[in-house]
Amino acid sequence: MRIVVGLVCIVTLCGCQREERQLRLDPPAAAALDKIALMPNKIGGAPPQIYFALDQPYETNAYDLSQGKRLYTWFGCAACHGDGQGGIGPSFLDGWWAYGPETVSIFASIRDGRPHGMPAFKGKMTTEQIWQLAGYVQTIGAYSARTAAPSRNDDKQTRPAENRAPAAILFDEGPTPVHPDQGPTP
Amino acid sequence: MKRRIGTARLGLPLLLLLGGCDNWQSALEARGASAISLKHLIILIVAVCSVIWMLVMIAMIHALWRRRTAWRAPLDLVPPRERRLGWIVSICTGLTAVIILGFTVASFFTTRDISVAGQDDLTIRIGGLQWWWSVEYLDPDPSAGFVSANEIHIPTGRNVRLLLQGDDVIHSFWVPSLAGKQDLIPGRTNEITIRAERPGAYRGQCAEFCGLQHAHMGFLVTADTPEDFARWARAQRAPAANSADDEEIAAGRDVFMRKPCAGCHSIRGTQATGTSGPDLTHLASRAFIAAGLLPTSRGALAAWVADPQTLKPGNNMPLVPLTPDELRAMSAYLASLK
Numbered sequence: 001m002r003i004v005v006g007l008v009c010i011v012t013l014c015g016c017q018r019e020e021r022q023l024r025l026d027p028p029a030a031a032a033l034d035k036i037a038l039m040p041n042k043i044g045g046a047p048p049q050i051y052f053a054l055d056q057p058y059e060t061n062a063y064d065l066s067q068g069k070r071l072y073t074w075f076g077c078a079a080c081h082g083d084g085q086g087g088i089g090p091s092f093l094d095g096w097w098a099y100g101p102e103t104v105s106i107f108a109s110i111r112d113g114r115p116h117g118m119p120a121f122k123g124k125m126t127t128e129q130i131w132q133l134a135g136y137v138q139t140i141g142a143y144s145a146r147t148a149a150p151s152r153n154d155d156k157q158t159r160p161a162e163n164r165a166p167a168a169i170l171f172d173e174g175p176t177p178v179h180p181d182q183g184p185t186p
Numbered sequence: 187m188k189r190r191i192g193t194a195r196l197g198l199p200l201l202l203l204l205g206g207c208d209n210w211q212s213a214l215e216a217r218g219a220s221a222i223s224l225k226h227l228i229i230l231i232v233a234v235c236s237v238i239w240m241l242v243m244i245a246m247i248h249a250l251w252r253r254r255t256a257w258r259a260p261l262d263l264v265p266p267r268e269r270r271l272g273w274i275v276s277i278c279t280g281l282t283a284v285i286i287l288g289f290t291v292a293s294f295f296t297t298r299d300i301s302v303a304g305q306d307d308l309t310i311r312i313g314g315l316q317w318w319w320s321v322e323y324l325d326p327d328p329s330a331g332f333v334s335a336n337e338i339h340i341p342t343g344r345n346v347r348l349l350l351q352g353d354d355v356i357h358s359f360w361v362p363s364l365a366g367k368q369d370l371i372p373g374r375t376n377e378i379t380i381r382a383e384r385p386g387a388y389r390g391q392c393a394e395f396c397g398l399q400h401a402h403m404g405f406l407v408t409a410d411t412p413e414d415f416a417r418w419a420r421a422q423r424a425p426a427a428n429s430a431d432d433e434e435i436a437a438g439r440d441v442f443m444r445k446p447c448a449g450c451h452s453i454r455g456t457q458a459t460g461t462s463g464p465d466l467t468h469l470a471s472r473a474f475i476a477a478g479l480l481p482t483s484r485g486a487l488a489a490w491v492a493d494p495q496t497l498k499p500g501n502n503m504p505l506v507p508l509t510p511d512e513l514r515a516m517s518a519y520l521a522s523l524k
Binding site for chain 1: 372373444445446448449450462493495496499500502504505506507
C-alpha cells in the first residue's frame with residue numbers, strides 16, 4: 001500500500017513539467033529562421049536546420065499557436081479568409097492547399113505573398129510572427145489531430161476547433177490536390 | 187550585537203510600512219468625490235469594528251482572569267443568574283443586528299453617491315489590453331475625438347464618464363485616489379464616473395489578474411485645470427510633430443515606416459495606421475512608456491525598442507532586429523513625438 005501511495009506521489013510530480021514559452025527569440029536565431037529553402041516553383045521546401053533544433057515550436061507549442069491566432073485577427077486575415085472557411089480568399093478547412101500543406105509553404109505565402117491577391121507581409125511582421133501565424137493557419141486545416149491547441153474563442157464557434165480529432169474525416173478527399181506545376185497535367 | 191539585530195528585525199518591517207505613505211496610489215489619499223465617499227465608509231467600518239474587537243477582547247480577558255467561585259455542576263441552574271445571562275446575550279445579539287443594519291445603510295448611501303453622472307460629462311472609452319490601456323476621447327463631433335494610451339487627462343471639477351471595455355481578457359480599472367474598482371469585461375461595456383477636485387497626478391493599476399505582465403499594467407490619471415486641459419486636448423488632437431529638417435529624426439521615421447512597427451502602431455499624419463498596439467502620435471508627451479514600466483526618455487525608448495521581451499517578458503511587442511544606426515535614429519524619432 002505504501003509503495004502504491006509513493007508511486008502515485010511520484011507520478012503526480014510529472015504534472016510539474018510545463019510547456020516552455022520561448023518569449024525572446026535571439027536576433028541571430030530569427031535571421032536563421034528566415035532562410036527557408038523553397039522548391040523552384042515556390043511550392044513546398046524545407047525549413048532551416050534551426051527550425052528542427054528549436055523542436056518545431058510553431059507547430060507544437062500551444063503558446064506560439066495562441067500568438068498565431070492573435071496575429072490572425074491583428075493582421076486582418078479574416079477579411080479574406082473568414083474564420084478559416086474562406087471568402088474572397090481560399091478556405092483552410094476544405095483540405096485543399098493550393099501551395100502544399102507544409103508549414104514552410106504557408107510561411108512563404110505569408111512572407112512573400114502569392115498571385116491573385118495574397119499580399120506579402122515581409123515588412124509588416126517579424127520573422128517570428130510570420131512563423132507563429134503560419135503554424136496557426138496550418139493547424140486550422142491540419143489533416144491529423146494535435147495535442148497542442150491555441151486558446152479557445154470568446155465568440156461563437158462557427159467551425160470545428162483547431163485541435164479537433166480526428167480531423168481527416170472532415171475532409172472530402174476529392175481529386176488529389178496536386179498543383180499543375182507538380183504533377184502531370186490531365 | 188544581539189540587541190542591534192533585534193532592533194533591526196523590529197525596525198525593518200516598520201520601515202517597509204513607510205512605503206505605504208507614498209501617496210499617489212492610495213485609497214486613503216482620496217482626491218475625488220467617489221474616493222472620498224469610499225474612504226469615509228472604510229473609516230467608519232474600521233473604527234466601529236475596532237471598538238467591537240477591543241470590547242470582545244476585554245470581555246474575554248476578564249473571563250479568563252476573574253476569580254472562580256466553587257465548582258458547580260453544569261446542569262445545576264440558578265434562575266437569577268440565568269436570567270441575567272439571557273439579557274446580556276439578547277442585548278449583544280440586538281446590537282450586532284443594529285450595527286450590521288447601520289453598515290448596510292451606510293454602504294447603500296455610498297454606492298448611491300459614487301454612481302452619479304451629470305449632463306455635461308466628458309466621455310472617454312478605456313480599452314484594457316494585455317498589458318496596456320487604450321484611451322479614446324469621444325466627442326459628439328467625430329473630428330474632435332482622439333486616441334492616446336496609458337495616460338488619461340481629465341479637467342478638475344467635472345464628472346468624467348469612462349466606458350470600460352476589455353479587448354482580450356478581463357481587466358480592472360482602479361485609481362485608488364479617485365474611485366473604486368470597475369472591471370473591463372470583453373463583450374460588454376461597464377461605466378464608471380470619476381471626478382478630481384484638485385490638479386495632480388494619480389496612479390492607477392489593473393486590479394484583476396490578467397496574465398504574465400499584470401503587475402506592469404499601470405497608468406496615470408492627470409487632473410489639470412480646465413484651461414490646461416483644453417490646451418492639452420488641442421495639442422493631442424493635432425497630428426504628430428513633423429521635424430523634417432532634422433536628418434536623424436527623418437531617418438528614424440523612415441525606419442519606423444519600413445520595419446514592422448507601422449503594422450501595429452498608429453502615428454497620425456503618417457502612413458503608420460496599425461491599431462493593435464498603442465497609438466504613438468504624442469508618445470513623448472506621456473510621462474511613462476510601456477504602461478508605467480519606465481519614465482519616458484530617449485534612452486528608455488531605445489532600450490524598449492531594442493529588447494522589449496527582456497524588459498517586460500511576454501508582452502505582445504516583438505523584438506524587431508535593428509542595426510545600431512537604425513536604433514539611434516528610431517529613438518530620436520520617437521523622442522521627437524511630443
